Amino acid sequence: MKIFCLEDNPLVVMHLEMMIEDAGHNCVGTAASFAEALPMWEELDFDLAFIDIDLVDGVTGIDAARWLKDRNRPSCFVTGQSELAKAHSDLVIDIVTKPFDESEVLRVLEMVRS
Template identity: 35%
Template sequence: MSAEKSLRILIVEDEILIALELENLLQDEGHDVVGMAASSKQALTLGRDLTPDLAFVDIHLADGPTGVDVARHFTNELGITVLFMTANAKRIPDDCAGARGVIAKPYTERGVREALAYVMAEQDEEQPNRTMTFVPFGALSREDSSSLS
């Protein structure tokens, strides 16, 4: 299965097996994974140098809970769309650090596909004030603009 439009994606995840599994899934969906980072320093460098369309960002990285700072820099300074992918959703600030949504770990392929479709539709519609929580196990996804936007 491939996407209609290919996105350039940066994976910011310190657990290598999760990063590699996500990379394979994204490539199977027809997207280009331009890089992977395990720390905030690596992520900021790759974000600046590679200018991806989208970044999947974990909250807790190799150098601590720095994913929120990475997301905030990506969205505010570089204009990169961010999706959090984390088991630590409670650490996401009320403003969501500019991220467009959250994929809860453990994630499913269906959840990642739904998140990609959401981001791509949002880019086409240009509705920048919506956020989405993608529930694990593909049970349901819901808009929660009151607590995530």
């Protein structure tokens, strides 16, 4: 599968990338803000996007998830903003709360794969 990571913490980006690759998938792109991700999303094809809510350009992860939802492209929040994530759960296929257990991320990957 092709996965995109929208996350502004490089440590979490790396961690997600490693997990995605170890699970046999490809991380096809990363971005630290919705503004940075948008032109990439216009071009890239991917099966799932992991999205943090609080990014370098503000709380734009919600807008990012809505943009993908409007185009029937699945995404999953990976965030410490659990209340905001729950309030916008209709935009995503799942929510992983930081600090996350690796099994939660793998469960989401498996859910999308199947």
